[in-house]
Amino acid sequence: MTEKVFGYALAGLEGVLVSVETDVSRGLPAYEIVGLPDAAVKESKERVKSAIKNSALEFPNHKIVVNLAPAYVKKEGSVFDLPIAISLLCACGTIKNDFSGTVFLGELALNGELRPVRGVLPALISAKEKGFKKFIIPKENEKEASYIVGVETYAAQSLTQVVEHLTGVKPLQAVQTQEFVPSEKTAAHSAYDMSLIKGQPMAKRALEVAVAGGHNILFVGPPGTGKTLLARSIPSILPDMTFEESLEITKIHSVAGTLGEEGIVRTRPFRTPHHTATTVALCGGGNKSVHPGEISLAHGGVLFLDELPEYKRSSLEALRQPLEDGVITVSRAGGTVSYPADFVLCASMNPCPCGNYGSKQNRCVCTPNEIKKYRAKISGPLLDRIDIQVEVDGVSYDDLVSQTQEERSEKVKERADAARRIQRERYADSTVKTNAQMGEREMRRYCELSKECEDVLREAFDRLHLSARARARILKVARTIADLDYSEEIGVEHLYEAISYRVYGADKDKID
Numbered sequence: 001m002t003e004k005v006f007g008y009a010l011a012g013l014e015g016v017l018v019s020v021e022t023d024v025s026r027g028l029p030a031y032e033i034v035g036l037p038d039a040a041v042k043e044s045k046e047r048v049k050s051a052i053k054n055s056a057l058e059f060p061n062h063k064i065v066v067n068l069a070p071a072y073v074k075k076e077g078s079v080f081d082l083p084i085a086i087s088l089l090c091a092c093g094t095i096k097n098d099f100s101g102t103v104f105l106g107e108l109a110l111n112g113e114l115r116p117v118r119g120v121l122p123a124l125i126s127a128k129e130k131g132f133k134k135f136i137i138p139k140e141n142e143k144e145a146s147y148i149v150g151v152e153t154y155a156a157q158s159l160t161q162v163v164e165h166l167t168g169v170k171p172l173q174a175v176q177t178q179e180f181v182p183s184e185k186t187a188a189h190s191a192y193d194m195s196l197i198k199g200q201p202m203a204k205r206a207l208e209v210a211v212a213g214g215h216n217i218l219f220v221g222p223p224g225t226g227k228t229l230l231a232r233s234i235p236s237i238l239p240d241m242t243f244e245e246s247l248e249i250t251k252i253h254s255v256a257g258t259l260g261e262e263g264i265v266r267t268r269p270f271r272t273p274h275h276t277a278t279t280v281a282l283c284g285g286g287n288k289s290v291h292p293g294e295i296s297l298a299h300g301g302v303l304f305l306d307e308l309p310e311y312k313r314s315s316l317e318a319l320r321q322p323l324e325d326g327v328i329t330v331s332r333a334g335g336t337v338s339y340p341a342d343f344v345l346c347a348s349m350n351p352c353p354c355g356n357y358g359s360k361q362n363r364c365v366c367t368p369n370e371i372k373k374y375r376a377k378i379s380g381p382l383l384d385r386i387d388i389q390v391e392v393d394g395v396s397y398d399d400l401v402s403q404t405q406e407e408r409s410e411k412v413k414e415r416a417d418a419a420r421r422i423q424r425e426r427y428a429d430s431t432v433k434t435n436a437q438m439g440e441r442e443m444r445r446y447c448e449l450s451k452e453c454e455d456v457l458r459e460a461f462d463r464l465h466l467s468a469r470a471r472a473r474i475l476k477v478a479r480t481i482a483d484l485d486y487s488e489e490i491g492v493e494h495l496y497e498a499i500s501y502r503v504y505g506a507d508k509d510k511i512d
């Protein structure tokens, strides 16, 4: 007797419906799983067997063949334990109904308990798009599933509960759907408020522009001047998330297994991978299956690379493509997978090995060669992709101890939010969300320059030896500055400010 039950396999964030068929026939007792299963799925054989026996259900003592179809899709992980168990129980007649409209997800413990699995949210969303309306999932995945409306989801703690539900002995209650509420962790609740940073008006303004338009930003300056402090205050001014954005980010974290108790990501990610992180940790990958890397976990938020020159050059170079495209495609033996990676890059570094080059307070003791070597750790193409490069110098003692109240993050966030609103309206019917994401077409439409502005930009282009990309990025930053100013047109003052963020490195010819 053959019975078919549905499970779900994920490739990146996209899902493939997997039908689990079990054939129980007469013959010497044997038990096989076929259909391109990985090691974890093969091990599922023993888990399912023990779970069925320990749930006081009958395990057939016959020849059993479990087939996972389509065979060309690689099946990974323990997520197929539950559909295999249900298919087996159907095949030997313990359960008799038809479950062709239901998708089963879950790992089984030997004692029959249902354990949580990764990727429930993307699997449910993808299966819903394919017309499935009923799901049975582990209880611990209930939270993330509760944000999906228009489907019937049942969360069970054990195989026994699932069987009792399916046979109608003790039906489960459908998971209650929840309304999405953006995080209450507003600026006021953030651990690092901008008001804690004394002075540094230029750097704070640059941070506001970066967040308002989604631009990459680099802080360069001597040690102990507040670069890390500035970067850590970013979460306090990041814009709130819409439900759609939240779901998109949650999908990635669900696959990576980094979803918290809440089951949904409510605040924009702020990822701070250490400089010893490998390229795989940053970009994603893995030996067998392809996991999302830090850049995908930072999707919709910020990737903060403190002490940029300390990162491996090859890891930094790997960021170049995703910084441009907002998505990363990783190919491994396990298959080719794309993950979204649209993040704001924030980085900090010292200008030279001693850290004081260009400082007004301290003398630099490095040789020109040392400075050149140090700076060469960051490649030109990577620097070219950083729209805002600010030099941060030390603050005076008086400024540090001054009682003047610095502006709170809340105020800065209000201005950045207003600029984001303008951008949302402007790009309402395109896939672009922020000025930083503008393509050639949008730039032609929204970054028109007057004759005077054109002259200013031409001069800067020649004087600073800018690339075509740098020119485009200056225009995008100028667009954000104009938005912060509620100005339809990009004015000369907006353009000057945007150009001023590209002067780091312009003095490189002078170091000799």
Ligand SMILES: Nc1ncnc2c1ncn2[C@@H]1O[C@H](COP(=O)(O)OP(=O)(O)OP(=O)(O)O)[C@@H](O)[C@H]1O
Pocket (backbone or CB within 6 Å): 196, 197, 198, 199, 200, 221, 222, 223, 224, 225, 226, 227, 228, 229, 230, 348, 349, 350, 395, 400
């Ligand atoms: N502008 C500032 N206002 C108030 N405190 C500051 C300021 N700058 C630095 N500090 C103090 O100095 C400490 C060190 O600052 P931070 O770690 O941000 O320096 P940094 O620029 O990142 O240095 P490094 O280059 O060594 O990493 C902070 O924790 C803070 O206490």
Ligand SMILES: [Mg+2]
Pocket (backbone or CB within 6 Å): 227, 228, 229, 306, 307, 348
């Ligand atoms: Mg630091």
